[in-house]
Amino acid sequence: MDFDLSDDQRQIKDSVDRMLADAYADLKTKAAAQKEPLGFSKAMWAKYAELGLLGIPFAEADGGLGAGPLETMLVMEAIGRNAAIEPYLSTVVLGGGVLRHAGSAAQKAALIPDVVAGTRRLALAYQERQSRFDLADVTTKARSDDAGGYVLDGEKVVVLGGDSADTLIVVARMSGNRRDRSGLGLFLIGGTAAGVQRTGYATQDGQRAADIKLTNVKVGAEDVLIGKTGDGLAVLERVVDEAIAAIAAEAVGAMSSLHDLTVDYVKTRKQFGVAIGSFQVIQHRCVDMFTALEQARSMAYYATVMASETDAMERRRAVSAAKVQIGKSARFVGEQAIQMHGGIGMTMEYKAGHYFKRLTMIELAFGNTDHHLSLVAKAGGLIAPAA
Amino acid sequence: MDLRFTPEENKFREELRTFFTTEIPASIREKVAIGEHLSKDDMVLAQKTLAKKGWAAPHWPKEYGGTDWTPIQRHIYTEELQACSVPQPLAFNVSMCGPVIIAFGTEAQKKRYLKGMYDLSEWWCQGFSEPGAGSDLASLKTTAVKKDGHYIINGQKTWTTLAQYADWCFVLARTDPDAKKQLGISFILVDMKTPGITVRPIQTIDGGHEVNEVFFDDVKVPLENLVGQENRGWDCAKYLLGNERVGIARIGMSKQRLSRVKQLAGKVMNGDRSLMEDSRFAEKVAAVEVELKALEMTQLRVLAEDAKRRSNMPNPASSILKIKGSEIQQATTELLMEVAGPLALPFLPDEADFGSGDHWAAPAAPAYFNFRKVSIYGGSNEIQRNIIAKAVLGF
Numbered sequence: 001m002d003f004d005l006s007d008d009q010r011q012i013k014d015s016v017d018r019m020l021a022d023a024y025a026d027l028k029t030k031a032a033a034q035k036e037p038l039g040f041s042k043a044m045w046a047k048y049a050e051l052g053l054l055g056i057p058f059a060e061a062d063g064g065l066g067a068g069p070l071e072t073m074l075v076m077e078a079i080g081r082n083a084a085i086e087p088y089l090s091t092v093v094l095g096g097g098v099l100r101h102a103g104s105a106a107q108k109a110a111l112i113p114d115v116v117a118g119t120r121r122l123a124l125a126y127q128e129r130q131s132r133f134d135l136a137d138v139t140t141k142a143r144s145d146d147a148g149g150y151v152l153d154g155e156k157v158v159v160l161g162g163d164s165a166d167t168l169i170v171v172a173r174m175s176g177n178r179r180d181r182s183g184l185g186l187f188l189i190g191g192t193a194a195g196v197q198r199t200g201y202a203t204q205d206g207q208r209a210a211d212i213k214l215t216n217v218k219v220g221a222e223d224v225l226i227g228k229t230g231d232g233l234a235v236l237e238r239v240v241d242e243a244i245a246a247i248a249a250e251a252v253g254a255m256s257s258l259h260d261l262t263v264d265y266v267k268t269r270k271q272f273g274v275a276i277g278s279f280q281v282i283q284h285r286c287v288d289m290f291t292a293l294e295q296a297r298s299m300a301y302y303a304t305v306m307a308s309e310t311d312a313m314e315r316r317r318a319v320s321a322a323k324v325q326i327g328k329s330a331r332f333v334g335e336q337a338i339q340m341h342g343g344i345g346m347t348m349e350y351k352a353g354h355y356f357k358r359l360t361m362i363e364l365a366f367g368n369t370d371h372h373l374s375l376v377a378k379a380g381g382l383i384a385p386a387a
Numbered sequence: 388m389d390l391r392f393t394p395e396e397n398k399f400r401e402e403l404r405t406f407f408t409t410e411i412p413a414s415i416r417e418k419v420a421i422g423e424h425l426s427k428d429d430m431v432l433a434q435k436t437l438a439k440k441g442w443a444a445p446h447w448p449k450e451y452g453g454t455d456w457t458p459i460q461r462h463i464y465t466e467e468l469q470a471c472s473v474p475q476p477l478a479f480n481v482s483m484c485g486p487v488i489i490a491f492g493t494e495a496q497k498k499r500y501l502k503g504m505y506d507l508s509e510w511w512c513q514g515f516s517e518p519g520a521g522s523d524l525a526s527l528k529t530t531a532v533k534k535d536g537h538y539i540i541n542g543q544k545t546w547t548t549l550a551q552y553a554d555w556c557f558v559l560a561r562t563d564p565d566a567k568k569q570l571g572i573s574f575i576l577v578d579m580k581t582p583g584i585t586v587r588p589i590q591t592i593d594g595g596h597e598v599n600e601v602f603f604d605d606v607k608v609p610l611e612n613l614v615g616q617e618n619r620g621w622d623c624a625k626y627l628l629g630n631e632r633v634g635i636a637r638i639g640m641s642k643q644r645l646s647r648v649k650q651l652a653g654k655v656m657n658g659d660r661s662l663m664e665d666s667r668f669a670e671k672v673a674a675v676e677v678e679l680k681a682l683e684m685t686q687l688r689v690l691a692e693d694a695k696r697r698s699n700m701p702n703p704a705s706s707i708l709k710i711k712g713s714e715i716q717q718a719t720t721e722l723l724m725e726v727a728g729p730l731a732l733p734f735l736p737d738e739a740d741f742g743s744g745d746h747w748a749a750p751a752a753p754a755y756f757n758f759r760k761v762s763i764y765g766g767s768n769e770i771q772r773n774i775i776a777k778a779v780l781g782f
Contacts, residue, residue: 003692005388267782291775294685298685299684
């Protein structure tokens with residue numbers, strides 16, 4: 001039992017912390033980056049690559065750093081702490097996750113070095129308009145072309161980073177009915193391949209996503225990640241669990257910034273001739289925020305450790321439990337922070353709102369609190385009944 | 388970072404579990420499991436058994452019967468003790484007064500008192516709270532005046548837990564009426580058989596008799612019963628309240644309660660399905676389980692940090708353990724009462740009246756009522772928030 005970081009981990013943490021704290025010190029820089037063609041700063045993305053952050057989860061043999069969920073947690077926490085908008089989650093965690101778990105040696109060799117170098121961004125197109133939080137609810141069709149390749153037709157929505165990703169990873173149904181757990185394939189397609197129609201937009205938290213229409217999109221045999229076996233869902237679930245652990249850490253970063261910001265604010269904001277932080281009602285709310293933050297931090301650690309659990313049932317149960325805590329804490333910390341800031345919390349010129357908006361989207365991402373609570377309950381909870 | 392227990396730690400846990408479940412009578416553990424009141428004999432038997440094994444106060448120094456266990460081992464001990472529904476060694480003895488004597492007492496006091504505290508051959512109670520001094524403990528009014536080689540104690544204490552069984556009481560009394568608040572208080576050991584002491588029972592909302600008022604009327608106490616320096620009793624009190632954090636989250640107990648809730652809810656029918664199959668109820672249970680898992684991880688973080696700091700000061704983050712731990716304990720009693728449903732209604736303070744079929748249901752409501760105390764005692768949750776506000780957030 002030990003919560004310490006190794007020297008290497010500390011080094012990663014220090015470098016990503018410093019890089020993002022500098023870059024996001026001024027909200028004007030962020031606003032300017034959002035106006036760039038990609039919706040974020042290309043130069044910043046190059047810095048991620050320079051520091052080796054884009055290679056974290058990939059095996060050294062594939063050109064990565066050979067690090068794991070803990071290192072990813074450190075990066076995601078820093079991203080959260082600064083409300084950063086670079087597509088790390090979509091490229092490295094989601095897209096990269098699928099490559100790691102389902103890519104062939106050739107596919108990995110073709111893609112991972114570019115991802116690590118910052119010259120190729122990925123997006124995972126799994127969600128559909130009707131699917132809500134059900135990962136198996138897929139109607140996008142993959143028809144075999146009888147030459148080992150497939151033809152894709154359908155529509156994906158809210159694909160994170162999907163508006164500008166160089167490579168899309170598409171979940172499509174090869175057989176079975178809409179919500180069947182089997183019959184799902186995973187396919188690589190170019191972001192601008194023939195038949196791909198992307199409608200990009202900004203998301204509530206200042207990041208980018210796209211709805212993507214696929215019409216007769218041809219996938220060569222070399223770009224099939226999961227084909228005939230039809231067990232794409234297991235890979236998708238695993239990657240989404242890793243992503244939940246990652247956004248749990250991001251949420252912890254965002255909550256800790258928001259908490260600090262709020263505590264500082266109420267200590268300096270004067271009304272009735274005194275700092276409003278001298279009122280017990282404010283102090284106790286800050287303490288409740290602190291408690292919610294620490295409980296969330298504990299569960300983010302738990303998710304990070306359990307995300308690589310080999311027993312899928314145990315992994316899913318633990319990650320869902322973590323998402324419940326993260327969702328509850330994020331909602332509470334976010335709302336309290338805005339309330340205690342008063343009017344200033346409502347403005348885009350101030351950082352609190354940026355954190356609040358990201359936290360609110362994190363609650364909704366990959367299954368909201370109610371969804372995961374229901375999963376935990378259906379899985380029999382975390383404690384066995386007495387014999 | 389590695390959040391797993393080592394194989395040695397798991398083996399240690401097994402060893403404890405085997406001892407607890409074979410040496411502590413099942414009848415006693417069953418009472419704890421369903422939240423039924425324990426008799427004095429039950430508690431003495433349990434603690435004597437632990438004492439004989441050398442496990443009654445693992446956090447004490449080895450020379451006084453403690454262990455050299457690591458903080459993680461001590462955590463495992465507390466968790467297993469609670470998971471196996473073993474009655475906790477009397478907190479007034481081993482968690483409160485014992486550590487104060489060890490830290491502040493004279494050699495003679497250590498020799499005289501520690502053994503009796505350890506094996507519960509002497510039962511201690513706490514003379515802190517007064518009718519006018521609850522959260523604001525330092526406003527206490529009980530006085531100890533020096534006269535003819537004795538302290539003469541006058542005043543009233545209240546919420547004195549299990550004073551009806553007690554042989555001794557550790558009392559905070561004002562020895563300097565002119566000093567301000569905390570400065571004129573002393574920590575004094577009082578033999579409950581001394582003339583002038585009256586114990587009056589208080590019946591609580593659960594129907595039980597757990598707490599008392601204790602009146603001191605010209606009670607003569609030898610000067611050598613002072614612990615630490617005169618007028619510096621507040622140091623002892625602060626130290627004691629800090630030590631009280633050990634195991635305060637009661638994570639093992641809440642786990643045990645939840646496993647009991649789930650077992651019983653799996654049997655109780657709600658329409659044509661068991662209550663546990665009712666998604667609303669199952670999700671309510673799951674929500675508490677998630678909070679508890681988070682708290683368990685928080686506790687481990689606090690432990691890991693404490694082990695590194697090697698400092699005597701309690702970690703301020705441990706106040707979280709008190710707040711959340713008490714809320715979760717209360718939630719578990721609420722769930723158990725919900726499982727009992729209409730069977731929770733009969734008021735049967737005597738075990739003999741329980742009947743056969745719904746043995747578990749009779750104490751459900753009393754346990755719920757009784758557990759309202761856990762967010763009040765040991766520094767109410769509002770006081771805990773004040774502590775965090777000051778110590779962690781710097782208000």
